Amino acid sequence: MNLHDYFERGASKNDTGVAVEEADGSSLTYGELIRLSDRVRDRLICMGVEPGDRVGLYLRKTIDTVASILGVLKAGAAYVPVDPTAPALRNGFIFDDCKVKTAILESRFQRDLEAVLGERGGIPPLLIVDEAGGGRALGRLLDALDADSPAPVAPTRRVPTSNLAYILYTSGSTGKPKGVMLSHESAVSFVDWCLRVFEPTKADRFSSHAPFHFDLSILDIYTPLSVGARLVLIPEDIGKEPLKLAELIASKKISVWYSAPSILTMLAQRGNLGSHDYALLRAVLFAGEVFPVAHLRSLYALWPAPRYFNLYGPTETNVCTWYEVATPIDPDRTTPYPIGKVCSQLESIIVDLDGQVVPKGSEGELCIKGPNILRGYWNLPEQTARGFLGDYYRTGDLVVEDESGDLRFVGRRDRMVKKRGYRVELGEIETALYSHPEIEEAAVIALTDAESAVTVCAHLSLKSGDKLSLIALKKFCAERLPLYMVPDKFKFHTRLPKTSTDKIDFQKLKEEA
Numbered sequence: 001m002n003l004h005d006y007f008e009r010g011a012s013k014n015d016t017g018v019a020v021e022e023a024d025g026s027s028l029t030y031g032e033l034i035r036l037s038d039r040v041r042d043r044l045i046c047m048g049v050e051p052g053d054r055v056g057l058y059l060r061k062t063i064d065t066v067a068s069i070l071g072v073l074k075a076g077a078a079y080v081p082v083d084p085t086a087p088a089l090r091n092g093f094i095f096d097d098c099k100v101k102t103a104i105l106e107s108r109f110q111r112d113l114e115a116v117l118g119e120r121g122g123i124p125p126l127l128i129v130d131e132a133g134g135g136r137a138l139g140r141l142l143d144a145l146d147a148d149s150p151a152p153v154a155p156t157r158r159v160p161t162s163n164l165a166y167i168l169y170t171s172g173s174t175g176k177p178k179g180v181m182l183s184h185e186s187a188v189s190f191v192d193w194c195l196r197v198f199e200p201t202k203a204d205r206f207s208s209h210a211p212f213h214f215d216l217s218i219l220d221i222y223t224p225l226s227v228g229a230r231l232v233l234i235p236e237d238i239g240k241e242p243l244k245l246a247e248l249i250a251s252k253k254i255s256v257w258y259s260a261p262s263i264l265t266m267l268a269q270r271g272n273l274g275s276h277d278y279a280l281l282r283a284v285l286f287a288g289e290v291f292p293v294a295h296l297r298s299l300y301a302l303w304p305a306p307r308y309f310n311l312y313g314p315t316e317t318n319v320c321t322w323y324e325v326a327t328p329i330d331p332d333r334t335t336p337y338p339i340g341k342v343c344s345q346l347e348s349i350i351v352d353l354d355g356q357v358v359p360k361g362s363e364g365e366l367c368i369k370g371p372n373i374l375r376g377y378w379n380l381p382e383q384t385a386r387g388f389l390g391d392y393y394r395t396g397d398l399v400v401e402d403e404s405g406d407l408r409f410v411g412r413r414d415r416m417v418k419k420r421g422y423r424v425e426l427g428e429i430e431t432a433l434y435s436h437p438e439i440e441e442a443a444v445i446a447l448t449d450a451e452s453a454v455t456v457c458a459h460l461s462l463k464s465g466d467k468l469s470l471i472a473l474k475k476f477c478a479e480r481l482p483l484y485m486v487p488d489k490f491k492f493h494t495r496l497p498k499t500s501t502d503k504i505d506f507q508k509l510k511e512e513a
Contacts, residue, residue, distance in 0.1 A: 040071020175431025260421025
C-alpha cells in the first residue's frame with residue numbers, strides 16, 4: 001500500500017466533507033483536494049518526473065502545500081519539504097544535495113533560491129506559485145500552464161513500498177543538514193499504528209501545528225486524511241502566539257492536538273484557556289522533548305477532559321515508543337513521565353557502548369528495529385552504516401527500563417539536543433559561527449534547567465579580541481541557520497579552555513555556565 005492510498009480511502013468516506021482548512025476559513029473538500037492534487041500529479045508527470053525522483057517543496061503551510069504533497073506522491077515521486085523560514089542558502093543546499101527533479105515554491109523565495117542553486121551548478125525546472133493560500137495560487141499556476149500546454153491526465157502511480165515517500169532533512173553533525181530517507185512502508189506502518197491507537201473518525205478535527213519539514217507532520221497529515229476527518233492548518237505566526245492559538249483551537253473545534261510540549265506549556269501559561277470552550281478536545285499528544293511535570297499539571301488543570309499521550313522517537317523512526325499519562329496528574333510528582341513501551345509493530349534492544357544488550361534496569365542506548373525505521377541517510381553511506389547495529393537503528397538516546405517495562409529517557413549520547421521539539425546538532429551551529437571572519441574559536445553547549453528547558457550558549461574567542469555586537473551575531477546566525485538553531489546566549493573568551501590533549505574543554509564550559 002502506498003501512502004497516498006490512505007488519502008483516497010479517506011476521500012471515499014467523505015467526498016463532500018472538508019478535508020483541509022486554513023486559519024482564515026479557506027478550505028477544500030475531499031473531492032476538491034483530489035482534483036487539485038490530481039492536477040499536480042499530471043503536471044509533474046508531464047514535466048518528466050519519474051518514480052523515485054525527488055520534488056522539492058518551498059512553501060508556507062497552506063492548502064497549496066498539502067495538495068502539492070499529495071500530487072508528488074501520486075506521481076510516484078518523493079517530496080522534500082524545506083523550512084520556509086530558513087535561509088535560502090540552507091534550502092538550496094538541500095535541493096542540490098538530493099538532486100530534486102523540480103521544486104514547487106512561492107515566488108517570494110524564487111530569487112534567493114535561484115541565486116544559491118545557480119552557484120551550486122544548476123537550476124532545475126521550477127513551479128512558481130504567487131501567494132500560497134487556500135489552494136488558489138496553485139490552481140492559478142496550473143491554469144496558466146494548461147492554457148499554454150495542457151498536461152494530459154495520467155493515472156496515479158503505485159510504486160513498490162520500498163520506494164521513498166519523503167526525505168526530511170535534519171541538523172547534521174558535519175555542519176550540513178542530512179536527509180533522512182523514509183519509504184512508503186515506513187510511513188504506512190506508522191499511520192496504521194496511529195489508526196489503531198487513536199481510533200480517529202471522520203468527525204475528528206486534527207491540528208497541524210508542526211511544520212511540514214518536521215516529522216510530527218506525518219501523523220498530522222495522514223491520520224485524519226485516511227478516515228475522512230478534517231485537517232486544520234495552523235500558520236507559524238499564530239502557532240507562536242498563545243492567545244491567538246488558544247482561540248483558534250476552540251473556534252476550529254479541534255478534537256486531536258499534537259505538538260511539542262513547549263507549545264502546550266505556552267498555552268497553559270499565557271493562553272487564557274479558561275475563557276474558551278474545548279468540549280470537543282478528546283486527545284492531547286506531545287512529542288519532541290521532555291514535558292516538565294509541573295507544566296503538564298498546569299495544562300491538565302485547564303484541560304481535564306482529554307487523554308494525554310507522550311510520544312517518543314527520532315525522525316529516523318517517527319514515533320517508536322508511547323505512554324498514556326494517567327490522570328489526574330499526581331500533585332506530588334516531580335519526575336518526567338516515561339516514554340513508555342515500544343510500538344506494537346517494532347522491536348527494541350538497549351545496549352552498552354560495545355553494542356551488548358544490558359541487563360534490565362541498566363542504562364543503555366535504545367535501538368529500534370521494524371518497518372518504521374529509515375532506509376538510510378541520503379548519499380551518506382558511512383553515516384548510515386554507523387547508525388545501525390545489525391538491523392537495529394541506534395537512536396543515540398540513553399534509556400532505562402523500569403519495573404513495569406516502561407522506558408525512561410535519560411539523555412543523549414552525542415551532541416544532538418532537542419529544543420522546542422526540533423533536533424539541533426551543536427556542531428552545525430559551530431560550523432556556521434566559524435564562517436564569521438572575526439571568530440577564532442567557537443564552542444556551543446546546551447544547558448538544561450530544572451524544568452528541562454534547553455538553552456543553547458555559544459562560547460567564542462575572537463581574532464581581534466574585541467566583543468562583537470550581539471545583534472549583529474544573531475543576524476549573522478539567522479542568515480545561515482533556522483531560527484530555532486540561533487544560540488540563545490553568546491559568551492566571549494580571550495581563549496577557550498582546553499583539555500590536556502588540546503581539545504576544547506566542553507565540560508569546563510558547562511561548569512562555568
